Amino acid sequence: MGVRLIEFHLDARSGIAPYLQIVGQVRQALLLGLLSEGDQLPTVKQVVAKVAINPNTVSKAYRELEHQGLATAKPGVGTFVTRSLGQASLAEHAPLQGELRAWLAKARAAGLTEPGIEALFSTTFRESAEAEKEAEK
Amino acid sequence: MSAILHAQALGKRYGRRQALAECTLQIPPGHVVGLVGPNGAGKTTLLKIACGMLAPTAGEIEVLGEQPAADPAQLARVGYVAQDTPTYPGLSVADHLKLGAKMNPRWDAKLAQARIEQLDLYPKQKAGKLSGGQRAQLALTVAVAKRPELLILDEPVASLDPLARRSFLRHLMESVAENNTSVILSSHLVSDLERVCDYLIVLVSSRVQLAGETEDLLAQHHRIVCTRRKETDLPSGLEVIRAEQTDRQSTFIVRGESEIPAGDWSAEHLDLEDLVLTYMERAADPGHRGTTHPTGDAR
Amino acid sequence: MIWLTFRQFRTQALTALVILAAAAIAFLITGLHLRHTFTADLASCGAQNDCSDVLNQLRYTYDSAFNLTQLLVTAAPALIGIFWGAPLIGRELESGTHQLAWNQSVTRTRWLAVKLVGVGAASIATAGLLSYLLTWWAGPLDQINGDRFGAMTFSTRDIVPLAYAAFAFALGTTAGLLLRRTVPAMAVTLAVFIGIQILVPTTIRPNLLPSTSVTFPINQATTSQANGIYGTAGNFRFQGLGVSQGAWVLSGTPVENSSGQVVYMNSYPGCFPGPGAGGAPNKKPGFDRISQIGACLAQDNLHQSITYQPASRYWQLQWIETGIFAALAAALSGFCFWMIRRRQN
Numbered sequence: 001m002g003v004r005l006i007e008f009h010l011d012a013r014s015g016i017a018p019y020l021q022i023v024g025q026v027r028q029a030l031l032l033g034l035l036s037e038g039d040q041l042p043t044v045k046q047v048v049a050k051v052a053i054n055p056n057t058v059s060k061a062y063r064e065l066e067h068q069g070l071a072t073a074k075p076g077v078g079t080f081v082t083r084s085l086g087q088a089s090l091a092e093h094a095p096l097q098g099e100l101r102a103w104l105a106k107a108r109a110a111g112l113t114e115p116g117i118e119a120l121f122s123t124t125f126r127e128s129a130e131a132e133k134e135a136e137k
Numbered sequence: 138m139s140a141i142l143h144a145q146a147l148g149k150r151y152g153r154r155q156a157l158a159e160c161t162l163q164i165p166p167g168h169v170v171g172l173v174g175p176n177g178a179g180k181t182t183l184l185k186i187a188c189g190m191l192a193p194t195a196g197e198i199e200v201l202g203e204q205p206a207a208d209p210a211q212l213a214r215v216g217y218v219a220q221d222t223p224t225y226p227g228l229s230v231a232d233h234l235k236l237g238a239k240m241n242p243r244w245d246a247k248l249a250q251a252r253i254e255q256l257d258l259y260p261k262q263k264a265g266k267l268s269g270g271q272r273a274q275l276a277l278t279v280a281v282a283k284r285p286e287l288l289i290l291d292e293p294v295a296s297l298d299p300l301a302r303r304s305f306l307r308h309l310m311e312s313v314a315e316n317n318t319s320v321i322l323s324s325h326l327v328s329d330l331e332r333v334c335d336y337l338i339v340l341v342s343s344r345v346q347l348a349g350e351t352e353d354l355l356a357q358h359h360r361i362v363c364t365r366r367k368e369t370d371l372p373s374g375l376e377v378i379r380a381e382q383t384d385r386q387s388t389f390i391v392r393g394e395s396e397i398p399a400g401d402w403s404a405e406h407l408d409l410e411d412l413v414l415t416y417m418e419r420a421a422d423p424g425h426r427g428t429t430h431p432t433g434d435a436r
Numbered sequence: 437m438i439w440l441t442f443r444q445f446r447t448q449a450l451t452a453l454v455i456l457a458a459a460a461i462a463f464l465i466t467g468l469h470l471r472h473t474f475t476a477d478l479a480s481c482g483a484q485n486d487c488s489d490v491l492n493q494l495r496y497t498y499d500s501a502f503n504l505t506q507l508l509v510t511a512a513p514a515l516i517g518i519f520w521g522a523p524l525i526g527r528e529l530e531s532g533t534h535q536l537a538w539n540q541s542v543t544r545t546r547w548l549a550v551k552l553v554g555v556g557a558a559s560i561a562t563a564g565l566l567s568y569l570l571t572w573w574a575g576p577l578d579q580i581n582g583d584r585f586g587a588m589t590f591s592t593r594d595i596v597p598l599a600y601a602a603f604a605f606a607l608g609t610t611a612g613l614l615l616r617r618t619v620p621a622m623a624v625t626l627a628v629f630i631g632i633q634i635l636v637p638t639t640i641r642p643n644l645l646p647s648t649s650v651t652f653p654i655n656q657a658t659t660s661q662a663n664g665i666y667g668t669a670g671n672f673r674f675q676g677l678g679v680s681q682g683a684w685v686l687s688g689t690p691v692e693n694s695s696g697q698v699v700y701m702n703s704y705p706g707c708f709p710g711p712g713a714g715g716a717p718n719k720k721p722g723f724d725r726i727s728q729i730g731a732c733l734a735q736d737n738l739h740q741s742i743t744y745q746p747a748s749r750y751w752q753l754q755w756i757e758t759g760i761f762a763a764l765a766a767a768l769s770g771f772c773f774w775m776i777r778r779r780q781n
Binding site: 010012015017018044045048049050051052053054055056057058 | 167168169303306307308309310311313314315328331332333334335352408
């Protein structure tokens with residue numbers, strides 16, 4: 001039994017499919033440098049013992065990570081990270097953050113409230129994500 | 138692999154009361170199945186028939202390819218924990234494990250012992266002195282340690298506090314992951330189930346209203362909100378499950394195989410709770426006869 | 437399953453063992469003393485008359501003990517039915533634990549079979565031991581009484597208690613199965629058992645075998661065997677007339693004349709000692725007096741009838757009654773199996 005490096009959590013209200021949440025959390029961990037190449041992801045059993053979710057969800061998430069080229073499954077051993085998403089820290093994305101700040105200022109000036117800004121962002125984010133998925137098909 | 142549960146027009150009648158009617162199901166293996174429905178819908182009846190506690194009065198059922206409780210070998214393949222997770226109050230935790238060991242050929246003593254330790258249960262403690270959550274965990278341990286292929290749990294977390302509930306589900310999922318067990322568990326609350334279930338059966342008024350893989354069901358259903366219009370004005374190929382009309386607005390819950398094309402409506406997916414509620418409301422409607430309402434050109 | 441049956445039965449078994457041990461010790465100690473006294477009394481009394489007084493004295497000394505022990509051994513099957521039978525299935529159904537038991541890899545039939553046979557055998561053994569102890573203990577007293585057919589005597593000796601225990605156990609089990617609650621099942625079992633204990637000695641047992649009727653003419657020879665006259669204003673009869681020692685007298689007519697009419701003592705004032713008018717109940721003259729009365733009445737062509745079971749029928753009746761209750765126990769058990777398999781819950 002290897003050392004448990006990361007733990008997952010499920011946001012039941014987020015509207016995002018559970019397996020995608022796990023994929024996202026692995027990507028996040030890779031981005032933040034919590035996981036690097038060669039690290040073992042928690043076993044399905046370990047994950048569900050901590051987070052009461054369906055084992056198939058975890059399996060599906062790991063398969064998706066494999067599909068994205070981020071992990072590989074070694075039968076009988078476990079699932080291991082194959083590449084990191086770069087050591088890039090948030091600092092590298094400072095320009096993006098700056099653009100975001102400017103846009104937020106514009107939105108507030110236009111009279112949008114906080115929930116309004118969030119709604120506008122979520123809808124647009126979701127629409128573009130779905131459009132990207134459609135484009136990929 | 139064949140279905141873990143195959144029911145054909147299954148029915149159970151008590152005198153004049155029809156507890157279960159026209160129940161047809163084909164549940165694939167390798168899933169955690171959530172059986173959800175209001176109290177008195179027939180969930181307990183269905184589960185009792187599945188584990189051989191009750192005999193049906195109509196239709197047929199096969200569990201793991203055999204008649205329920207046909208013989209000791211079939212009994213060994215199915216684990217059952219009844220509502221209120223009964224245990225023998227006068228017997229200790231260790232006695233319960235011994236019960237399991239003596240009465241089941243495939244008993245896994247190591248697994249049972251490990252779980253008891255994991256749960257911090259004292260072997261000598263009488264089951265009557267345990268808390269509700271601990272009793273539920275004990276009953277689950279006894280059911281799991283006999284290494285069944287299918288676990289049937291009747292409202293296992295209904296009377297547990299949130300902490301005990303989460304703990305129970307965690308241990309259950311751990312068993313499923315370890316042994317590849319199929320599970321059928323019932324609840325009258327969707328929130329209990331949505332974390333863990335990947336197959337859903339909605340049972341209302343003694344009838345199966347909906348059954349299928351959770352993901353598929355969620356993908357197939359949409360809520361369409363638009364200006365007031367008739368069902369026939371919707372895109373074709375959709376089955377209208379429920380319709381609500383105000384003076385200005387129509388809201389339709391529809392089911393279809395394909396994505397909703399863009400139009401002067403907003404279409405979004407439902408969450409699991411809303412989906413189940415929709416079917417429950419539909420079943421409670423006196424006018425409902427279970428017929429479909431095809432939309433558009435499909436008429 | 438055997439382990440589970442006895443684990444569930446553990447408390448009851450221990451209670452029974454303690455009670456049985458105490459009973460055995462009590463029976464043993466007092467029984468040996470009784471036998472010792474009995475033998476000593478028999479040795480000391482010379483003439484026949486002396487013996488009857490001494491032995492009656494012995495019997496009266498043990499009167500309350502005799503009645504009490506008979507009562508306890510009568511009650512034992514009822515207690516078995518209530519505390520061992522009613523909860524057997526009833527408790528499981530009441531608390532829902534049958535759902536735990538029936539899902540183990542053991543069929544319901546086997547579950548019930550092991551429980552019935554296991555606890556049933558314990559019931560029969562318990563009753564058997566009590567019966568054996570009481571039969572041994574009461575031996576001298578039964579001999580003095582000369583009556584093995586008393587209502588509580590017959591049902592607490594030899595083999596009949598075993599069948600009662602099996603029956604009461606099966607009865608309790610069935611009640612628990614049908615009522616699905618322990619306490620109501622206990623109540624029903626007790627009620628039915630009491631009913632049986634009242635009904636059987638009075639109406640059923642006497643008719644298990646055809647009884648014998650015999651009519652005695654009243655004369656000196658026949659009345660010489662009598663040991664008393666019981667009379668009221670309306671009738672009188674000779675006690676112990678002609679029937680062999682230990683026979684079970686079921687019924688009888690009072691003294692009647694040749695046309696079958698009941699006659700009164702004061703119709704024959706010359707034959708009866710003491711005040712002539714009216715009847716003198718429970719007159720107990722000496723033996724030779726009775727035969728004198730008989731001689732006196734001989735010319736009036738009177739007779740008295742007795743319906744009885746001869747003493748030799750004792751074991752036949754024991755076996756028949758045992759068989760009946762064993763059969764009932766088997767029938768009830770069969771019913772339980774049938775109900776369990778039906779799965780209509």
